Amino acid sequence: MPLDHYVTLGRSGLRVSPLCLGAMTFGEDLGWGSSVEESQQIIDRYVALGGNFIDTANFYTKSHSEKIIGDHVGRHPSRRDRLVIATKFSGNLYPGDPNGGGSGRKSIVAACENSLRRLQTDYIDLYWLHNWDVHTPIEETMAALEDLVRAGKVRYLGVSDTPAWKIAQANVMAHFRGWSSFIGLQIEYSLLERSVEQELVPMALELGLGITPWSPLKSGALSGKYTRANAGQQKGDRGMFLEPFLNEKTYALIDALAAIAREQDSTVARVALAWVHAQPGVSSIIIGARRLSQLEDNVGALDVKLTPAQLDRLGALTQPAFGFPQNMQPMFPAIHNGGTTVNGVSAPASSFGLVKGDKPY
Numbered sequence: 001m002p003l004d005h006y007v008t009l010g011r012s013g014l015r016v017s018p019l020c021l022g023a024m025t026f027g028e029d030l031g032w033g034s035s036v037e038e039s040q041q042i043i044d045r046y047v048a049l050g051g052n053f054i055d056t057a058n059f060y061t062k063s064h065s066e067k068i069i070g071d072h073v074g075r076h077p078s079r080r081d082r083l084v085i086a087t088k089f090s091g092n093l094y095p096g097d098p099n100g101g102g103s104g105r106k107s108i109v110a111a112c113e114n115s116l117r118r119l120q121t122d123y124i125d126l127y128w129l130h131n132w133d134v135h136t137p138i139e140e141t142m143a144a145l146e147d148l149v150r151a152g153k154v155r156y157l158g159v160s161d162t163p164a165w166k167i168a169q170a171n172v173m174a175h176f177r178g179w180s181s182f183i184g185l186q187i188e189y190s191l192l193e194r195s196v197e198q199e200l201v202p203m204a205l206e207l208g209l210g211i212t213p214w215s216p217l218k219s220g221a222l223s224g225k226y227t228r229a230n231a232g233q234q235k236g237d238r239g240m241f242l243e244p245f246l247n248e249k250t251y252a253l254i255d256a257l258a259a260i261a262r263e264q265d266s267t268v269a270r271v272a273l274a275w276v277h278a279q280p281g282v283s284s285i286i287i288g289a290r291r292l293s294q295l296e297d298n299v300g301a302l303d304v305k306l307t308p309a310q311l312d313r314l315g316a317l318t319q320p321a322f323g324f325p326q327n328m329q330p331m332f333p334a335i336h337n338g339g340t341t342v343n344g345v346s347a348p349a350s351s352f353g354l355v356k357g358d359k360p361y
Helices: 037-050 060-075 075-080 106-120 140-148 164-177 202-206 239-245 249-263 266-276 294-303 308-319 327-337
Strands: 021-023 054-055 084-089 124-129 153-160 183-190 211-212 285-287
Touching: 021 037, 021 294, 037 060, 037 294, 060 075, 060 266, 084 106, 106 124, 106 140, 124 140, 124 183, 124 327, 140 153, 140 164, 140 266, 164 183, 164 202, 183 202, 202 211, 249 266, 266 285, 266 294, 266 308, 285 294
Parallel strands: 021 054, 021 285, 054 084, 084 124, 124 153, 153 183, 183 211, 211 285
Antiparallel strands: none
16 A cells, blocks of 8 residues: 555545655754765655645644755755645644644744744645643634635644643534634554543544554664563663653563564554554554654554454554543443444343333332
């Protein structure tokens, strides 16, 4: 399945590649990441493979990421309309300026104008709310975004790192007011981060938001680089995100991934990505390749088709435990169905129901 086997993002007509090129590592301004030259090589290779979906943010590598993409588009203007360029607002680049970030109208408009300048384009294909701003009414945010859409500066809207109830409020309000609504949901999702399956994933399925997982390899923990054999010897650039997860649970999962990789004649990273790709609602996985070789390896995940048994095997190792009210759901068929089978689900009738000889009040 190559990168040019496109999918529509959520309940929209926007066609995107099944793997999205994440640009958070473009630039070495934070002491890690890809050089400008290698970032350009990664973009070139991604496009050559048929990829069209590039994701960044206004404050990734202190805004250098956007400039690297913009310089690329500037050198290859014919590619602009063929690419789906996504960026985000909310991040504050300006210490001392309370309106330099967040999701208020003043901040959104300024962030959009600056992103357009750095990206060397007059429109953004997909504009993400990067994370929820608790200090700004959601109606102000959605109204400001609608203005940008109507002005032609933004084509589609997405939302990242925000509670499910707030996203639902935003989209239902936008629907009834005739405004543009969020079509994409960017969330951390991997075999080691599945808490999103409690609220965010069901919300996305119900409201038609295409899920674009970030950190599908959990900051590299599932890249295949870290094993029991080299425990404590390998160090990552972002150790604070990685090291807390290098434990027995993770090593047991890596052992299983390695076994399935051998069965599939593949790699640990590809199998981990293939599991995420197979999850309900997932449209396009964000892969953050620091090196050209990582991009090549990750793209190979599209050729991995896990069997139901392999998916179950991996899923069972990291099955999340949900809290209320999802933890009550197993008893609901008995309460609802009266001992019948509904959509293939059956359960004995609840003891609270009437039995022979009982009279309803």
